[in-house]
Amino acid sequence: MDPTNRPFRSLLYIPGSKTRALEKAQTLATDGIIFDLEDAVAVDMKADARTYVADALRDLDYGNRALMVRVNGFETDWCMDDLNVIMDASPEAILLPKVNSGADVKKLEAILDDHPKCKNTAIWAMMESPLSILNAQDIASASKRMKGMVLGSNDLIKDLFAKHTQDREALITSMGMCLLAARAYGLVCVDGVHNAFRDQDGLRISCMQGRNIGFDGKSLIHPDQLYVANDIYRPSKGEIDLAKRQMAAFEEAEASGKGIAVLDGQIVENLHIVSARALLAKAEAIAASEN
Numbered sequence: 508m509d510p511t512n513r514p515f516r517s518l519l520y521i522p523g524s525k526t527r528a529l530e531k532a533q534t535l536a537t538d539g540i541i542f543d544l545e546d547a548v549a550v551d552m553k554a555d556a557r558t559y560v561a562d563a564l565r566d567l568d569y570g571n572r573a574l575m576v577r578v579n580g581f582e583t584d585w586c587m588d589d590l591n592v593i594m595d596a597s598p599e600a601i602l603l604p605k606v607n608s609g610a611d612v613k614k615l616e617a618i619l620d621d622h623p624k625c626k627n628t629a630i631w632a633m634m635e636s637p638l639s640i641l642n643a644q645d646i647a648s649a650s651k652r653m654k655g656m657v658l659g660s661n662d663l664i665k666d667l668f669a670k671h672t673q674d675r676e677a678l679i680t681s682m683g684m685c686l687l688a689a690r691a692y693g694l695v696c697v698d699g700v701h702n703a704f705r706d707q708d709g710l711r712i713s714c715m716q717g718r719n720i721g722f723d724g725k726s727l728i729h730p731d732q733l734y735v736a737n738d739i740y741r742p743s744k745g746e747i748d749l750a751k752r753q754m755a756a757f758e759e760a761e762a763s764g765k766g767i768a769v770l771d772g773q774i775v776e777n778l779h780i781v782s783a784r785a786l787l788a789k790a791e792a793i794a795a796s797e798n
Contacts, residue, residue, distance in 0.1 A: 512785070512788040512789050512791070512792040513538075513573060513792060514538045514724070514740075514789060514792050514793045514796060515538050515539055515573060515655070515695050515697055515723045515724040516538050516723070516724040516725070516736055516737045516739075516740035516741065516793070517536075517537045517538045517539065517724055517725060517727055517732075517733050517736040517737050517740070518537070518538065518539040518540070518541055518573070518575075518657065518697050518724060518725070518726045518727065519532070519535065519537040519539070519540055519541065519726075519727045519728075519730065519732075519733065520541045520543045520547060520577075520700075520726065520727065520728050521540055521541065521542055521543060521547075522543055522547035522548055522556070523542050523543055523544045523547070523548055523556035523557065523559055523560040523576075524547070524548045524549070524552040524555060524556040524559065526559055529542070529559060529560070529563045529567065530563075530567065532569065533567055533568055533569055533570070535730055535733065536733050536734070536737060536797075537572060537727070537730075537733055537737075538572060538573060538724065538737070538796065539572055539573030539574065539575070539724075540569060540572055540573070540574050540575070541575055541576075541577050541602055541657075541726065542560045542563070542564075542574070542575070542576045542577065543577045544556050544557055544560065544576065544577060544578050544579060544585070544589050544593075545577050545578065545579050545580070545604050553579070553585050553588075553589075554588070557588065557589050557592040557593060558592060560576055560593065560596075561592050561593055561595065561596040562596075564576075564593075564596040564597070564598060565596050570796075571795075571796050572796075573599065573600070574598070574599045574600065575598070575599060575600035575601065575602045575629075575631055576589075576593050576598050576600070576601055576602065577601075577602040577603075577604060577633070578590055578593065578601060578602070578603065578604075579604070580603070580604045580605035581603075581605070581611065581614065581615075582605060590618060594618075594619070594622045594624060594625050594628075595624060596624075597624040597625065597628070598625070598628050599627075599628065599629065600628060600629040600630065600631050600654065600655075601615060601619070601628060601629075601630055601631070602631040602632075602633060602657065603615050603630060603631070603632055603633065604633040604635065604659070605633065605635065605636065605639075606632040606633055606634065606635075606639050606646055607636055607638040607639050607642065608638070608639075608642045608645055608646065609642065609645040609646050609648065609649030609650075610649075611632075611646075612630055612632060612646055612649035612650050612652075612653060613649050613650060615630055615650075616630065616649070616650040616652055619652065628652065629652055629653070629654040629655075630650055630652040630653050630654065631653075631654060631655040631656065631657060631695075632646050632653070632655075632656050632657070633656075633657050633659045634646070634656050634657065634658050634659060634663075634681070634685045635658070635659020635660075635661075635662035635663055636659075636662060636663070636666055637663070637666055637667065637681075640663070640680075640681045640684050640685060641684075643656075643684050643685050643687070643688035643689075644688045644691065644692075646688065647688040647689055647691065647692040647694055648691075648692050653692070653694060654694060654695060655689070655694050655695035655696065655697065656685055656688070656689050656694055656695070656696050656697070657697045657699070657726055658678075658681070658682060658685055658696075658697065658698055658699035658722075658726075659699060660675075660678055660698075660699025660700060661699070661700065661702070663677075663678060663681050663699075664677060664678070667681075671702070673709060673712060673713075674716075675713065675716065678699070682698070682717075682720055682722075683720070686720060686721050686722065690721070695723050696721070696722055696723055697722060697723055697724050697725065697726050698713070698714075698717035698722040698724065698725045698726065699726060700725075700726050700727060700728050701713045701714075701725070701727075701728075701732065702728070704727075704728055704729035704731055704732055705731070707731075707735055710732055710735045710736070711735050711739060713725070714735060714736050714739035714740065715739055718739055718740055723740070724736065724740050725739075725740065741790075741793060742786050742787075742789060742790045742793075746786060747786070747787065747790050749783075750782075750783035750784075750786045750787050751783075751787070752770055753768075753770055753775050753779050753780060753783045754780060754783050754784070754787075756768045756769065756770040756775050757775050757777075757779075757780050760775075
């Protein structure tokens with residue numbers, strides 16, 4: 508699977524302290540897994556959780572799912588212990604919480620650079636504070652290891668003294684700034700969680716909003732949320748058909764020496780072909796991951 512087309516429709520948080528959940532995640536229909544050592548793990552389970560996750564990375568088969576470990580932040584007493592254990596398991600990616608500037612990313616980069624088993628380990632950043640949003644460009648451009656951003660909507664709402672509403676009005680500016688920085692530097696950008704995991708209608712509205720804005724997918728807190736996120740962020744049959752027809756019209760115009768391609772009364776330009784190719788590649792990658 509081409510990593511540039513890899514689907515990130517769903518990123519499911521799995522508590523690192525729950526061994527049964529770590530095992531069950533091998534069979535879940537999620538595009539990616541966030542093994543959580545931070546918020547989902549009680550203090551007295553921190554040490555066990557990092558060991559459980561490291562063992563899972565070594566011993567369990569998660570197929571083509573994207574795998575990342577959210578360690579505790581640098582401001583805590585647990586971060587370096589988390590990293591020391593997890594790095595020995597050659598993690599695909601580290602999701603760093605409480606990222607406030609590019610300096611936090613560079614600090615993690617230096618630690619990974621010094622570990623022989625982390626040559627290819629990527630860095631993802633939790634964007635969960637007003638300062639992180641204001642420094643989104645600095646964070647996105649801080650390291651060649653940077654591959655993605657995850658919106659930390661709950662912490663943002665708290666720090667903004669805002670309210671949770673269905674339209675997420677308080678988060679629109681943060682969502683846009685995070686997405687702009689990610690797109691400017693070729694990063695994946697994943698939307699924040701929907702807290703009411705039994706609220707399928709609300710989740711669908713939230714996913715549709717995120718997709719319409721431009722996010723690649725949704726971070727999730729419960730397996731029951733997977734179907735909706737995967738469904739909303741999947742290219743539709745109509746979109747796939749249009750992309751194929753745009754490419755055919757463009758290729759026909761080029762072959763006949765015409766300067767302009769027209770489809771359904773609308774001009775088809777190269778920018779449409781770039782988008783069409785990306786959409787079809789994503790659709791093919793999703794189909795491959797589900798087989």
